Amino acid sequence: MERLQKVIAASGITSRRKAEVMISEGRVTVNGETITEQGYKVKRGDIIEVDGEQIQKENKVYFVMNKPKKSVCTLDDEFDRKTVVSLVKCDERIFTVGRLDYDTSGVLILTNDGEFANQLIHPKYHIPKTYEVIIDGILTTEQIKALEKGVVLDDGIQTLPAKLRVKNKDFDHQKTRFDITIKEGRNRQIKRMMEVYGHTVTSLHRKSLGFLTVSDMSQGEYRILKPHEVKMLRRLALEGEQKTK
Structure with missing residues (x-):
């Protein structure tokens, strides 16, 4: 029941x-x-x-998309900007699992399964998410260590430990490119983490969500999640919950 x-x-x-x-x-x-x-x-x-x-029981559908930049994750937009939902040909009423900013690209899940979505985005389920980031400024060794340990954001909340791997430091143009893996999904979290040290994010791409990647998909392209992928994501969320207990 x-x-x-x-x-x-x-x-x-x-x-x-x-x-x-x-x-x-x-x-x-x-x-x-x-x-x-x-x-x-x-x-x-x-x-x-x-x-x-x-009421009729709705068929559950699950998609993964390489979200394009200059698109929003809301169902409707007051500024008439492109929505990611409008890119998916689907009879069911779907929504995004969490959100990526207007200027952010990368792995995004869309579904009509509210329970599944909650498992992936609820704070108690810690699914790792890896982002490729470019910032204005050079990250120092001390800043990298602090970011990995957890920093206090502008709302007073301290982030959970993260993993950060620098890929390039461009001293001529004062830019740093790196990958960072977090297990949270706070609003604008990566950008706010960089703002702690006065750095501005100029490019942000979510490379992976758990085991899911979109490296073989162009921006705006999407596919149906396979049944075993849905099961694996549920299992990953459950494992993340158990680790926090």
Whole structure:
């Protein structure tokens, strides 16, 4: 048996939070009976209607994309910028798992499976993410050690330990290119980590998410995740959760 709001959200018609509002407003029936109780549990075969329309179970779909620069991860954009969802030919209502900034490219997962998405982005699941970064400025040895240990961001939160590998220091143009692996997904985290030392990120590309890479895909290209890849990502998230306990 599953909670009613979870089943409604899984159908793809709305989010779980909005489903709870619909239930409290008396807009949901189960087997013809109006349900207003939050947490009400339904069983397989129950007929659920929202505003008089029976919900249908939505097929779960999973995609991985090499997100192109100059695109946004929101479903709609007030400035009419290109959205990554619009690039995917899919009948289901999908959304991005987490977000990459407008000017950031790289590995991005899209799905309509809210539970799966939560496993990948929730703070308690530590899935490693590797970024290729170019900054204005030269990273010092002391700064590298501090970044790997964890730095305090502008909101007072200290980042978890990271791994950083410098690929090139261009002293003539005062630029540093490096790979950094983190296990968090805080808003603009890489850029904010660099801002701690007054460095500006000029290029940011997510090379990998766990074992997933897009090195063989051009920007904007996407493919369906294989079933074993979905299972491996779930397992990776579970392993990350257990390591934090």
